[in-house]
Amino acid sequence: MEDLIRELPKVELHLHLDGSLRVETAIEIAQEFGIELPTVNKEELEDYLQVSDDCDSLAEYLKKFEFALKIMQSKEALIRIAYELVEDAAQENIKYLEVRFAPLLLTESLSKEEVVEAVLTGLQRAEDDYDLEVNLILCCMRHQDPSKSVEVTELAINYLDAGVVGIDLAGDEANFPPEEHEQAFQLAKGAGLHRTVHAGEAAGADSVRKAIDYLSAERIGHGVRINEDQETVEIVQEQQISLEVCPTSNLHTNVIPNLEEHPIKDYYELGILVTVNTDNRTVSNLTLSEEYIALYNSLDFELSDIEEVILNGVKAAFISEEKKETLINEFKTEFKRIEAKYKS
Ligand SMILES: O=c1[nH]cnc2c1ncn2[C@@H]1O[C@H](CO)[C@@H](O)[C@H]1O
Ligand SMILES: [Zn+2]
Incomplete structure (x- = not known):
């Protein structure tokens, strides 16, 4: 079953560039650009980039990005890290990918x-070399002044036909409410940019409602905690708001005590459009295939x-209806072929 899952064509919609760089690459770039490293030993550096078992909140988890951001301040580093992330995704048969980061x-x-x-x-270089399509989402940050979110949105609008498809709101959810960023998200909506918002992770259902009401979110990053309010569950169902669920990340930010208790199966059974994602491959030391294998092993999917x-x-996905239809047909054919292969 695990091999079969690895072989399935997949989609990943919630993936942070700065949480997903290869550790070897971090070392090489730091050495090349004279950036001081806490250690050049790969195993030891992993401790700085990966979350530990005793991480107890999103705020603590977010500290893991500080070092990655330091080494991502040059064109060469950004081109390489972006290329390698798509390469890693292609290796596990991801056919459509949305990458995000905060410019x-x-x-x-x-x-x-x-x-x-x-x-x-x-x-785009990796898209040319591998058989998958990639789009980019630009993140506004909760802790930054709302005018910065407008700046990010204007930037996204400038690259709307060049690979950027939407904006996101990321960062410390518990301490910074979403509604202050309304202007940016309404500007995005008016310009035809898609909108996703991290919510219902470090704050409850109310945060998800605000993301929908004020920020016109079409998708919610995580949304794990919508079940704290029945009305929010119904709104998510009725408005077909999709959830970008990242189960292992939720474990690492201490939103859930263990995978077995993750509510994703309940949401799935209610007909909510749940999707599965890694969030941060390096921080969580994770691949998308492993995430699906965890659903199979821990949640009876x-x-x-x-x-x-x-x-x-x-x-x-933030793509046209025509593209969705083509991909769905291709995926269904592939599913049948792979199932037949493993049956025989
Ligand atoms: O799960 C998450 N919740 C909220 N913010 C996050 C999460 N993962 C990463 N980031 C934040 O998004 C920024 C842009 O990629 C990262 O620098 C990190 O601060
Ligand atoms: Zn995230």
Whole structure:
């Protein structure tokens, strides 16, 4: 079953560039650019980049990004890291990928336009070399002034036809409410940019409601905690808001005590459009295949359920209806072929 899952065509919609760089690459870039490292030993550096078992909150988890951001301040680093992330995704048969990051955290020596262009260059080079499609989402950060979110949105609008498809709101959910960023998200909506918002992770259902009401979120990053309020569950169901669920990340930020108690199966059974994602591959030391294997082992998802969740990812993707239909047909054919192969 595990090999079969690895072979299935997949989609990933919630993946942070700065949480997913290869550890070897971090060492090489730091050495090349004279950036001071706490250690050049790969295993030891992993401790700095990966979350430990005793991490007890999102705020603590977010500290894991500080080092990655330091080494991502040059064009060369951004092109390489973006390229390698797509390469890693292609290796586990991801056919459609949305990558996200916060451009304003990377402007120590580059302009925000240079930052976006370098990442798009890396993504597109890998798209040319591998058989998958990639789009980019730009993150606004909760702790930054709302005017910065407008700046990120304007930047996203400039690259709307060049690979950027939407904006996100990320960062410390418990301490910074979403509604302050309304102007940016309404600007995005008016310009035809898609909107996703991290919510219902470090704060409850109320945070999800605000993301929908004020920020016109089409998707919710995580949304684990919607079950704290029945009305929110119904709104998510009725409005077909999809959830970008990242089960292992939720374990690491201490939103759930163990995978077995993750509510994803309940949401799935209610017909909510749940998708499965890694969030941060390096921070959580994780691949998407492993995440699906965990659903199979810990949450009793059967193969047909896993395939349906993968198709949910296509349905929730920030792409045209025509592209969705093509991908769904391709995926269904592949599912049948792979199932037949493993039966024989
Ligand atoms: O699970 C999460 N919840 C909220 N914010 C996050 C999560 N993972 C990463 N980031 C934040 O998003 C920024 C841009 O990629 C990262 O720098 C990190 O601060
Ligand atoms: Zn995230």
